Amino acid sequence: MKTIIAIPACHFESAYQICATTKARLVAAIRFAQAATSKDVIYVVSGDVPYYQGGTPLNHLMRSYLVERGVIADNILLGNGLGIADDSKNVVHEIAQQVQADKIIVVSSDWYLWAALPFWRLRAKTHNITLGVITVPGTGGWRTWLTYLAYGTIIRISFVFGLRMSLERALLHIQNKRRSGFQWNGCA
Numbered sequence: 001m002k003t004i005i006a007i008p009a010c011h012f013e014s015a016y017q018i019c020a021t022t023k024a025r026l027v028a029a030i031r032f033a034q035a036a037t038s039k040d041v042i043y044v045v046s047g048d049v050p051y052y053q054g055g056t057p058l059n060h061l062m063r064s065y066l067v068e069r070g071v072i073a074d075n076i077l078l079g080n081g082l083g084i085a086d087d088s089k090n091v092v093h094e095i096a097q098q099v100q101a102d103k104i105i106v107v108s109s110d111w112y113l114w115a116a117l118p119f120w121r122l123r124a125k126t127h128n129i130t131l132g133v134i135t136v137p138g139t140g141g142w143r144t145w146l147t148y149l150a151y152g153t154i155i156r157i158s159f160v161f162g163l164r165m166s167l168e169r170a171l172l173h174i175q176n177k178r179r180s181g182f183q184w185n186g187c188a
């Protein structure tokens with residue numbers, strides 16, 4: 001059985017560069033993998049969005065960043081995901097189909113996890129995979145914090161009141177625009 005380390009993207013610094021938050025998550029993932037007792041680790045980088053239509057998607061840039069730091073390319077999967085609901089849904093589904101894994105560790109910023117963790121928990125449970133989390137502190141400015149605090153609160157309320165699927169559809173509708181170009185500063 002393999003251990004999966006899932007790293008969601010934050011945003012682009014420029015058309016050909018990932019932002020500091022995304023880099024901090026990748027560095028934390030590498031550190032975890034190096035310290036892990038099992039070396040049978042697969043990285044999944046998700047963020048299937050380009051800076052402009054036809055540009056290199058975030059997840060490809062993330063893979064390059066890992067490879068430059070010594071991770072074997074064969075041990076990196078490209079996950080599809082547009083944002084906080086979609087990342088977990090697609091990544092966990094893809095992993096369940098492609099890899100014999102019993103554990104997923106999500107490596108991300110504290111504010112991202114506040115918002116997205118209910119979705120990751122749900123998907124992991126659906127596929128009977130244990131979920132672990134590594135929190136990356138010190139990323140994101142006040143705008144991002146406020147945005148994700150609000151997202152997380154709405155998401156948690158939607159789970160309690162059975163509105164999760166409607167909310168997911170709404171999020172997907174909003175975030176689907178990212179496919180034709182994603183130039184939002186995701187950690188301002």
Ligand SMILES: [Zn+2]
Nearest residue numbers: 010011019187
């Ligand atoms: Zn960012």
